[in-house]
Amino acid sequence: MALLEVRDLSVVFRRKGTTPFTAVDGVSFDVEPGQTVGLVGESGSGKSVTALAIMGLLPKRGAEVRGSVRFEGADLLTLSDKQFRDRRGRDLGMVFQDPLSSLNPVIPIGLQITEVLERHRGMARRQARAEAADLLNRVGIPDPSRRLSEYPHQLSGGMRQRTLIAIALACRPRLLIADEPTTALDVTIQAQILALLSELVRDTGTALIMITHDLGVVAGLCDEVNVMYGGRVVERASRHALFSASRHPYTHGLLASIPRLDAPRGEKLVPIKGSVADNIPWDQACAFAPRCPNALGRCREVSPKLEPDNGGMLRCHNPVGPLTAAAERR
Amino acid sequence: MTAPKPLKRKAGRIDDLASSSGGTSLAADAFKRMSRSPVAITGAVITVLFVLLAIFSPFLAPKNPYIPYDELRATLRPDSIPGPMPGFVLGSDQNGYDFFSRLLVGSQQTLIVGVCATLIGVAVGMVIGGLSGATGGWVDTLLMRFTDILLAIPSLLLAISIAALFAHGTQWTVIVAVAVVNVPIFARLLRGAMLAQRSSDHVLAATALGVRRRTIVFRHMLPNSMGPVIVQATLTLATAIIDAAALSFLGLGDSDPSRAEWGLMLGKSQSYLDVKPELAFYPAIAIILVALGFTLLGESLREALDPKNRR
Numbered sequence: 001m002a003l004l005e006v007r008d009l010s011v012v013f014r015r016k017g018t019t020p021f022t023a024v025d026g027v028s029f030d031v032e033p034g035q036t037v038g039l040v041g042e043s044g045s046g047k048s049v050t051a052l053a054i055m056g057l058l059p060k061r062g063a064e065v066r067g068s069v070r071f072e073g074a075d076l077l078t079l080s081d082k083q084f085r086d087r088r089g090r091d092l093g094m095v096f097q098d099p100l101s102s103l104n105p106v107i108p109i110g111l112q113i114t115e116v117l118e119r120h121r122g123m124a125r126r127q128a129r130a131e132a133a134d135l136l137n138r139v140g141i142p143d144p145s146r147r148l149s150e151y152p153h154q155l156s157g158g159m160r161q162r163t164l165i166a167i168a169l170a171c172r173p174r175l176l177i178a179d180e181p182t183t184a185l186d187v188t189i190q191a192q193i194l195a196l197l198s199e200l201v202r203d204t205g206t207a208l209i210m211i212t213h214d215l216g217v218v219a220g221l222c223d224e225v226n227v228m229y230g231g232r233v234v235e236r237a238s239r240h241a242l243f244s245a246s247r248h249p250y251t252h253g254l255l256a257s258i259p260r261l262d263a264p265r266g267e268k269l270v271p272i273k274g275s276v277a278d279n280i281p282w283d284q285a286c287a288f289a290p291r292c293p294n295a296l297g298r299c300r301e302v303s304p305k306l307e308p309d310n311g312g313m314l315r316c317h318n319p320v321g322p323l324t325a326a327a328e329r330r
Numbered sequence: 331m332t333a334p335k336p337l338k339r340k341a342g343r344i345d346d347l348a349s350s351s352g353g354t355s356l357a358a359d360a361f362k363r364m365s366r367s368p369v370a371i372t373g374a375v376i377t378v379l380f381v382l383l384a385i386f387s388p389f390l391a392p393k394n395p396y397i398p399y400d401e402l403r404a405t406l407r408p409d410s411i412p413g414p415m416p417g418f419v420l421g422s423d424q425n426g427y428d429f430f431s432r433l434l435v436g437s438q439q440t441l442i443v444g445v446c447a448t449l450i451g452v453a454v455g456m457v458i459g460g461l462s463g464a465t466g467g468w469v470d471t472l473l474m475r476f477t478d479i480l481l482a483i484p485s486l487l488l489a490i491s492i493a494a495l496f497a498h499g500t501q502w503t504v505i506v507a508v509a510v511v512n513v514p515i516f517a518r519l520l521r522g523a524m525l526a527q528r529s530s531d532h533v534l535a536a537t538a539l540g541v542r543r544r545t546i547v548f549r550h551m552l553p554n555s556m557g558p559v560i561v562q563a564t565l566t567l568a569t570a571i572i573d574a575a576a577l578s579f580l581g582l583g584d585s586d587p588s589r590a591e592w593g594l595m596l597g598k599s600q601s602y603l604d605v606k607p608e609l610a611f612y613p614a615i616a617i618i619l620v621a622l623g624f625t626l627l628g629e630s631l632r633e634a635l636d637p638k639n640r641r
Contacts, residue, residue: 080369089540096538101531115549116539167539241617 001073002030002208004054004175008067015062025231025282026067031175036201037069038222038239040215040254044276046231047211051177054209055094056084073099084163090120093206094180096206099160099185103152109163110148113170135166139196159174160187164198169200176201177209182217183328194220219243227251230279230287237312247309247319249294256317286317294318360634370630376623384441385436391431393418395590398426411606422603423595425588432590433612439591440620443501444571446609447508451570452563454509455516462517463524463555464547474521477514485511489573493582503592504574504583511573512566519562523555530554557635564628568621575617593619 011024024046031037039047052058053065056076069076071091076084078101096102102110113135114128123131129148136144139162152160168176178197182190198221201208209222216226218239225242227235227250235248246252253272274291281287282303289299296318306315364370383390393399402422404414413421419430443523479489493499493507526549527533536550575593577583583594592613599609 055535057538085540085542088393089539094535094538096531096535098531102535104532104536104554105552107549111549115541115545119539119545164535226589 003033003035003072004031004209005070006030006050006054007070009050009053010064010066011053011058011068011328012066012080013062014064016059019033021229024053027226027228027233028067029226029233029236031207033207033211034175034201034205035211035224036198036222038218038225039209039211039228040213040218040225041228042254042276044230045228048179049229050228051094051179051209051211054244055088055092055177086120089116089173090171091173091175093171093173093176095161095164095168095176095181097180097183098198099157099164100152102164103160105152106295108149109155113148113163113167116167116170120219132166132170134172136163138139139163139166139169139200140192141166157185158192161185161189161193165193165196165200169204169206173206175207175209177211178225179211180213182212182214190217197221215243215254227254230276230282232282232287232315233306234288234314234315235314236306241310241312247308247312247314247321248316249292249318249320250288252320254294286315294320351463360631366629367634370634373623373626373628373630376619377627379514380437380452380620380623381401381441384437387434387437391428391434393428393431395428395431395435396588399428402426402428403573409605411602411609413606414433417460420608420612421606424599424606427588429609429612432595433592433616436590436592436595436613436616437620439501439589439618440571440574440593443504443508443574443591443622444567446505446622447570447574448563448567450505450513451512451566452516455513456520456559458513459517459520460524460547460552463521463528464526464551466528473517473545477517480510480514481518486573489577490580493577499581499583499585501584501589504577507577507582508570508573512570513582515566516559516562519558520555523558524551527551527554558632561628561632561635564624564631568624568628571624572621 009024009027010022013021013023027046027050029037039050054069054076056079058065065077067077071087076087079087088188092157103109110129110132111178113132114123114125117123117128117131118125121128123247132148133144136147141147141159147155147159152163155163161184165181181197182193185193194217197208197210200206208221210217212218217242222239224236224238226233227242229250235242235246235251237246242251243255246255250272253270256270257272259269272291278290279287280290280300284303285301286292286295286299286304289295292299298317302317304315304317306313308314309319364374370469374641399418399422401415402412402418406422406424406426411422411424412418420433421429423429423432458473458477462470478566483491489507489511491563492510493503496503533550536546541550574583575591575596578591578593579597581597584591595613596610596617599613602609607610
């Protein structure tokens with residue numbers, strides 16, 4: 001049995017006076033214990049909302065969540081507020097995008113770590129402080145016992161993100177969701193944080209959902225990748241299959257838009273034309289059709305289904321052939 | 331290979347800096363910035379002098395401010411009030427009391443009224459605003475419409491109406507009246523700040539960690555919302571003093587004429603303006619100075635706590 005089974009998860013935002021907006025539209029995927037699963041897509045593809053829905057952090061009013069999120073067999077979406085609060089932080093942890101604004105600016109970071117330890121592991125203050133220093137040490141913050149009494153604004157960006165990871169892992173959750181954890185950091189720090197994450201995940205056996213728009217992050221970390229577009233999964237593949245033989249034109253476009261070390265000099269990057277704003281609804285078409293170089297007439301008339309393909313899953317009428325992809329690189 | 335010396339020295343210095351930094355909070359940061367601002371220093375000096383004066387005025391006053399003196403009464407006439415004479419620095423007031431001593435002791439009442447009215451206003455306002463911001467929903471709507479009603483009435487008019495409800499005015503009449511006027515201001519302010527905190531990233535992060543609601547409100551939302559409240563409290567001290575003086579001036583405060591209070595002194599001396607204008611002039615100056623001191627302090631505090639002015 002998978003650790004986390006997401007089935008037909010949909011999130012619709014409703015607000016008086018506006019048309020309902022479907023941010024996540026029937027997403028299903030599994031996360032096995034200890035596995036790292038990527039959710040990839042550009043802004044507005046529904047990846048963050050998926051994460052918030054799994055964590056039960058969407059506002060009660062205005063957001064309608066349907067489908068099921070089974071964690072070790074129990075549906076999280078049917079839990080009461082109180083039951084969910086007991087599981088958050090203990091079974092499920094989350095690391096957010098912006099490390100500075102995700103830490104409370106007016107209390108020392110030590111308290112922000114011990115608070116979770118006291119809450120979920122019932123530790124006494126003193127014991128929790130020792131454990132907090134230990135945690136900071138494990139995420140690679142030097143001189144941890146002194147850092148405990150420092151405030152977030154006194155730490156560097158990388159240290160703040162390390163602290164957040166330490167807090168999220170404080171209670172050894174079985175699932176960690178990282179929502180673009182490296183976006184606000186510069187490149188050298190990004191690499192350190194990713195290395196730290198993969199090391200911790202390996203050591204503790206925590207499953208990880210990695211939300212990112214950065215395929216470089218995917219390449220370094222994920223076992224399996226879900227590519228999302230317009231609130232739906234358009235392609236699922238193992239990391240190697242994704243990079244060697246991506247089938248969906250969207251994935252293909254994402255790959256073509258990042259620079260490669262082995263590309264000939266002077267080769268131009270190929271952007272994906274248009275933006276998410278060009279989407280058409282999924283009901284009677286492929287949402288990506290207006291931007292798709294491979295679009296057929298059928299793409300605007302029949303909504304494609306997510307079907308097994310070459311060991312993964314694919315939602316496309318006219319996928320890019322593996323050979324074509326290789327040929328285009330030349 | 332020889333290591334470049336300057337670099338080594340620099341590294342050492344950075345280590346020193348790092349080890350000495352310790353934990354400095356935002357409050358400590360704000361204090362450091364305030365100690366460099368001349369406006370803040372002026373405000374702080376006036377405020378400290380005023381508070382010291384209020385505490386020690388019974389010992390500083392050369393004469394007993396609560397009894398009339400025969401030396402002064404001897405020459406006291408409706409059209410002539412004795413000026414300075416030996417032992418009486420500023421001469422007599424209209425009742426034959428030592429004017430200077432009364433002026434000094436008057437600071438006490440002013441401070442008590444200002445501080446009490448502000449504290450009560452802040453306390454009640456924070457309870458209402460905190461409840462409103464933390465719970466939301468119909469509780470929020472109900473409490474906020476109530477504050478809207480209070481805010482709709484001009485503040486001094488509201489204070490006068492409340493003070494007029496009491497048959498026999500005391501100092502507490504003034505305090506309660508001024509406090510009630512300030513309640514909706516603080517309630518509004520705290521609610522707004524709490525609402526902003528509720529949708530902030532760190533509150534979301536704390537929620538994602540399963541932190542209890544109570545802890546989120548008291549540890550994560552409230553402390554982050556206190557900045558504007560503290561600033562407003564300092565500024566309110568100034569207006570509270572002025573409002574209290576206004577109420578006393580209108581005769582809605584303490585009805586005991588021997589009571590030394592600047593607003594009351596100002597009110598009672600108005601009919602002697604052509605005989606001895608100092609009787610009105612000095613209390614007025616004192617009120618203005620104190621209000622100015624608190625305002626300067628509050629304004630610079632606001633500036634120091636404003637994240638836009640940071641570094």
